[in-house]
Amino acid sequence: MQNRNPTTSETKQPAKFRMTRQRRVILEELRKENIHPTADMLYEMVRKRLPHISLGTVYRNLELLTAMGEIQTLEISGSQKRYDGIPQKHYHIRCIYCGRMDDAPIAPLNSLEDNLYGATVYTIMGHRLEFLGLCPECSLNETARRFAEQALPAEAAL
Amino acid sequence: MQNRNPTTSETKQPAKFRMTRQRRVILEELRKENIHPTADMLYEMVRKRLPHISLGTVYRNLELLTAMGEIQTLEISGSQKRYDGIPQKHYHIRCIYCGRMDDAPIAPLNSLEDNLYGATVYTIMGHRLEFLGLCPECSLNETARRFAEQALPAEAAL
DNA sequence: ATAACTGCAAAGGCTTTGCATGGAT
DNA sequence: ATCCATGCAAAGCCTTTGCAGTTAT
Numbered sequence A, B: 001m002q003n004r005n006p007t008t009s010e011t012k013q014p015a016k017f018r019m020t021r022q023r024r025v026i027l028e029e030l031r032k033e034n035i036h037p038t039a040d041m042l043y044e045m046v047r048k049r050l051p052h053i054s055l056g057t058v059y060r061n062l063e064l065l066t067a068m069g070e071i072q073t074l075e076i077s078g079s080q081k082r083y084d085g086i087p088q089k090h091y092h093i094r095c096i097y098c099g100r101m102d103d104a105p106i107a108p109l110n111s112l113e114d115n116l117y118g119a120t121v122y123t124i125m126g127h128r129l130e131f132l133g134l135c136p137e138c139s140l141n142e143t144a145r146r147f148a149e150q151a152l153p154a155e156a157a158l
Numbered sequence C: 001a002t003a004a005c006t007g008c009a010a011a012g013g014c015t016t017t018g019c020a021t022g023g024a025t
Numbered sequence D: 001a002t003c004c005a006t007g008c009a010a011a012g013c014c015t016t017t018g019c020a021g022t023t024a025t
Helices: A021-032 A039-047 A055-067 A110-116 A142-155 B021-032 B039-047 B055-067 B110-116 B142-155
Strands: A072-074 A082-084 A092-095 A101-103 A123-134 B072-074 B082-084 B092-095 B101-103 B123-134
Touching: A021 A039, A021 A055, A039 A055, A055 A072, A110 A123, A110 B123, A123 A142, A123 B110, A123 B142, A142 B123, B021 B039, B021 B055, B039 B055, B055 B072, B110 B123, B123 B142
Parallel strands: A092 A123, B092 B123
Antiparallel strands: A072 A082, A092 A101, A123 B123, B072 B082, B092 B101
């Protein structure tokens, strides 16, 4: 009878956590717009409401909220982690020039894993899929387009 | 002695690369077995043949070889980058417990991006797909299985 | 001579952690 | 009183970079 199934549960007794003001504001800001911010972006957002919060607190709460299943930590590509206020599985699109991330407007393709059935020695338990391209703004930027053209042959390979 | 004196100085000479011993050994070790090592793993491998090589040289060559299109830098999940001696597009499978990575035995699914046509404001130019699971060794490890069970609901979401 | 390259070490960017304080039960 | 959470700063980890010396052309 462990709390081993972290879906979006509202069951708030299993672990002892306190919904502190910091934690609540972090969650609210993360869910306000789905911009998938980095920790420091979120820190700046939260700081407008809680000027004395520390970056360490932001990181600690992001880790805790992830463990609670309230949010997702996206460790996909690039150097910085991004955080997603929506805990349900979904794919993302990322602009390879400015880093903007949006949710991909398609449902998870669970059948993708069928392609590996019997073909691998691994026990497959999930997958990640991320689409890459240019966001609307960067699509209009000549420099960004040139960058993408030469970056993607290498970048797009997985 | 290639002196063309006049007019537009568009001297955009492609950089000259020297296949130094360090660079060659790095490439050889990376391609010897397709283990997708991290920089420090590769450093240790290379050090057995070139004991005085520096980690900085390994990083610099990995970056250069990537720019040359000889290898791939995988910025997928987790904290450390991994390097792939095969420059062609292909997917990967990763063990979420020990980090082992293998090539996925399926061809790139280019039609995946069709799902987004007309549904996004982005200019889609590529995608990444990574399968997650347990490698054969970790599949036999009870601790690893417990870890995967509780990690993947959060981890597998994208 | 020139430009590419290396080893070394320092610096950098992002994240985690130790510690003393503060707040809730 | 206890336990969790916070702010602050230091430490940690991985990667990049500055510099002076080295090597190939």
